[in-house]
C-alpha cells in the first residue's frame with residue numbers, strides 16, 4: 545500500500561504520510577516528536593530536564609512578581 549510522499553518542513557526529508565502518523569502532517573516522524581524539534585542532537589527531554597525547566601520558569605515568574613511588588617509598595 546502506497547502512502548503519499550511529503551517533504552518535511554523542518555528537515556526537508558521526504559517521508560510517507562501515513563494516516564496514523566502522529567504530529568503534524570507536514571513534518572517527518574522524527575521532527576514530529578514533541579520537544580525534539582530544536583534539540584541539538586539530543587533525545588527528547590526526560591522527566592528531570594522537564595522538571596528543571598519548569599522550576600526555572602517558576603523561579604523567573606516569581607522574580608518578576610517580586611520585582612512588581614517592590615515597585616508598588
Ligand SMILES: [Zn+2]
Pocket residue numbers: 552553554555556557571572573574575
Ligand atoms: Zn523532519
